[in-house]
Amino acid sequence: MGLARLAELHGVATTYAPSPATEVHVDDATVVAVLAALGVDASTPAAIASATGAAEREAAARLLPPTVVWWAGEPPPAWSARLPAGTVLGVDLEDGGQARLRADAGTLGLAAAEDGPPLGVHRLRAEAPGGRTAEATLIVAPPRAPQPPGRCHGFLVQLYSLLSSRSWGMGDLGDLAETASWAGRTLGAGFVQINPVHAAVPTVPSDPSPYRPSSRRFPDPVHLRVEAVPEYAYVTGPDRGRLDALGERAAALRAAVLHEDAHIDRDAVWALKREALEIVLAVPLGPGRRAEYCDYLASQGRALDDHATWYALAEVHGPDWHAWPEGLRDPRSAETAAARGELLDRVEFHSRAAFLTDQQLGAASHAAAEAGMAVGIVHDLAVGVHPDGADTWAQQGVFADSISVGAPPDAFNSLGQDWGLPPWRPDALAATGYAAYRGLLRGLLRHAGALRMDHVMGLFRLWWIPRDAEGGDPTRGTYVRYDAEAMLAVLVLEAHRAGAPVVGEDLGTVEPGVREALARRGILGTSVLWFERHWDKDGQPPLDPAEWRPGCVATATTHDLPSTAARLTGEHVALRHRLGLLSRPLAEEQAEDRAEVSAWLRDLAVLGLLPDRALGHGADDEEDEIGAVHRFLLATPAAMVGVWLPDTVGDRRPQNLPGTSDEYPNWRLPLADAAGRPVTLEELAASPRLLRLMEVVEPHLPARTPPPPARPA
Known part of the structure; x- marks a missing residue:
């Protein structure tokens, strides 16, 4: 009980639930190691008792936590109700001004909720009767992040894969500007979403993954x-x-x-x-x-x-x-x-x-705006950084040493996952007013029409894996909780300042209440066709289009999943078989895959989205089936509909195949057609296949067939 209480005081879980009916107890050694990474000694019973007593005394004596949040236009925050009556609050505003408030039964002396401090990051000073004082960072945020200015569609692409006749062996920011201008002006696209363009670790050979950078700030x-x-x-x-x-x-x-x-x-x-x-x-x-x-x-x-x-x-x-x-x-x-x-x-x-890279990012953003894109360039924020890189050196105080983040064992991966990324310490973030996090977001949003956050659930909690000289074991980790309200407030405030919507990648196992909390603050989710099902019903039937959540980006696939053509043709199963990645006999995997795809095609036909001739599953039907998939996405109420750019030319190869390293060229493939022939940006813009698909997607083209809202009764 002593270790559990100490862990609770520091946001460290001692149990977790991989499924609603299952509870797993975390090994004590793991809890002790995670607490040590937070600067808490729990190595002996005496140390546990001492640390627990110190934490409880500090909490009892604390007038204010290190960082507090106030949502503008909403009732005074809960922390104000805990202040002794008569506490006087002084606010040093970020613009140099000052404000004064008085706590009285949680009202803070306000005539209306709108009378609170202005939006921004301020310094709050409190003086309670009896002489107790405290200071805290005050984050005043708007209640919701900006929303897309109307429903729109756009492209998802890994920038390095999009070569033109002018790029030097990989797609570059000049190609991004060209793509945005072409897609916005010619196809009515509202956005182009790209992979992270964070600074890499300068090793040779370098890690090609854009999701393990040296720095996310630059x-x-x-x-x-x-x-x-x-x-x-x-x-x-x-x-x-x-x-x-x-x-x-x-x-x-x-x-x-x-x-x-x-x-x-x-x-x-x-x-x-x-x-x-x-x-x-x-x-x-x-x-x-x-x-x-x-x-x-x-x-x-x-x-x-x-x-x-x-x-x-x-x-x-x-x-x-x-x-x-x-x-x-x-x-x-x-x-x-x-x-x-x-x-x-x-x-x-x-x-x-x-400086030069920042300028060209700005030029790409300007090209998107000039092309009439409703959103523009959607930049991607990786969930973490390399343990040996620039960010961990410059910001050592806010990173947890000898810890890696990942995912616990689940139904899809019995061994769990270790991403090799050191986490931010929640206590250090709070003590510094989330300065590192604010700086990161502000830098990324300089030229972003919108921001995608990889593994957005990390704003609430992360799976911490203690590491030693031999590395870490993902099965021997535990969750560490962050102040989600503060993390969200910083995100919403910085997004508001940039006028940029935020998209959270919330795929996979999501803690109850997380999606609701994100939606309340205007953070869009990510909904992928193959995963949108009634998971609690027999046969797990697909959701009707009308049942999809409106606050999302709807897509058919992602960079970590098979392309739509590979999914429809079964090529993704054949690829995994060639690489020795199947856990069951090939025939069994193929039969299950064919049954799933057939069920989807029947559903698309019932909805009237798939021409009768496409039900024969012949080679000539592939384009019709991909078109039907995108008609389905358009039939949902999703705020943004994303088209995986390789899908427009029938690319079979995934950009990343989880579970592989040297066996597959992850993050190193150029965009290619159905035959595997690389396609340049110039060829892409003239592709008849792409234009036929965009006649389905682009609402202003006359050949588009309006999709129905739901299947017939």
């Missing part, structure tokens, strides 16, 4: 279109010849991917771009460009300085800061300050690279 310059850098045009003399030679090597790299069945080689792309940038960045900035760059440096402050310093140090000492000389492991040490001065040219290079 973008990766590997996405730059080098020729679009203004100074590129002013390179002259021998350097111009060197640039031209690099362009020829880039063309060969691109040709290998498009015509020789090579995989996207991020390391080779960056090697060329880095060499080109060394040349281009030697061109002096004009007065206006210099002023613009200085403004950017000032706006990013210490965060950018730390980021660029880490990359400069990594060039000398390697990308694992834990192995650096001891003095350099601390970003605030005298040794680091001296090294920063010695490496000033490299710090400048990485700062300039971040």
Whole structure:
């Protein structure tokens, strides 16, 4: 009971329920290790008693928690009702102003709920009768995040996979701007959703996954279109010849991917771009460009300085800061300050690279707006960062050391999952007013039409896995709870400031009440066709279109799932068989897959979404079936309908096949047609198959068949 009480005081679970009828008890050693990562000693009964007593005394004496939330326009928050009557509150507003309130039976002396402090992140000071005082960060947020300005459709794509005739071996931000302009102007698309473009760990070979970055705060310059850098045009003399030679090597790299069945080689792309940038960045900035760059440096402050310093140090000492000389492991040490001065040219290079990437992100956002997109570019926020990268070095105080996040064992994965990402400490976030989280969101939202949050359930709790020299065991983890109200308030406030809707990836096992809490704050969910079923009914029949939730992005698939063509043809089963990933005989897996797909096709036919000729399951029917799938999505009330861009040309290959590493080229495949032939952006824009599908999706095209709201009775 003592350990359980101590764990409860710190938000650490001692039991969890993988299903409604099952409760699993967490091993005591796991709880002790997780508490240790939170700075709590629970190694002995005496230590547990001491830590419990200290935590309970602190809670009893606390006038205010470190961070409190106030939802604008709503009744005074619950924390105010716990203040002694007569407590005087002073608010130092973020704009430099001040406000005063008085606690009286939870009313805070307000004539109306709207009379509260303005939106923002303020400093709250409390003085209770008797002389007790406290200070806290006060987050005042609007009640809901911005919503899309009307129902719209758009594309989902992994940016690196979208090569054009101008990109250097992988899709870049120039391709993104072109895609947004084409899709918005020609197809009426309201958004383009891409993978995270966070800065990667500079290892060779690098990890191609965009979901395990070095930093989520700054973008990766590997996405730059080098020729679009203004100074590129002013390179002259021998350097111009060197640039031209690099362009020829880039063309060969691109040709290998498009015509020789090579995989996207991020390391080779960056090697060329880095060499080109060394040349281009030697061109002096004009007065206006210099002023613009200085403004950017000032706006990013210490965060950018730390980021660029880490990359400069990594060039000398390697990308694992834990192995650096001891003095350099601390970003605030005298040794680091001296090294920063010695490496000033490299710090400048990485700062300039971040500036240029930020500019091209802005150009892509501008292209989307100019094309009339209702939402624009939807950026993706990965759930965490690499344990050895720039963010963990710069923000050591808010990350839990020797802990990795993942997922517990469930019906789909009996071994659980270890994502290799260190979590934020909830106590440190609260103590610092969520400064790191606020800075992250503000940086990502600079040029985002909307923001997608990977594993949005992590705002509520995360599965913590203690690690040792041998790694961690996902089955021996536990949940650690975060202050979801504060996490949501920061998210909604920053989204409001940016005018950007937020989409939460809430697939898989979701704790009861989470989707409802997200919906209340205007966070859209993610609904994937194959998962939207009556899971509590016999046979688990699909939901009718009208039964789908309106507050979601409706899609047929994602980057972690088979493409729609692969699903309909059974190619995804054949792929897993070739890679030895099936847990049952091939014939058994194929029979079950065919039965599921047939049931879906019958359902689409009953709804009148599938022409009769498509029921023969012949090769000529594939386009009709994919069209029917998207008619179904359009028949739902979803706020946004996402089309997986590879589906428009019949691509069979998933971008990521969970459960594989070297067996499959995850995150390295160019967008391809049904035969596996890579398709350039230019070919995509002229694809008859794409245009036929978009006649189904785009409501303004005359060939679109309006879908019915629900199946006949």
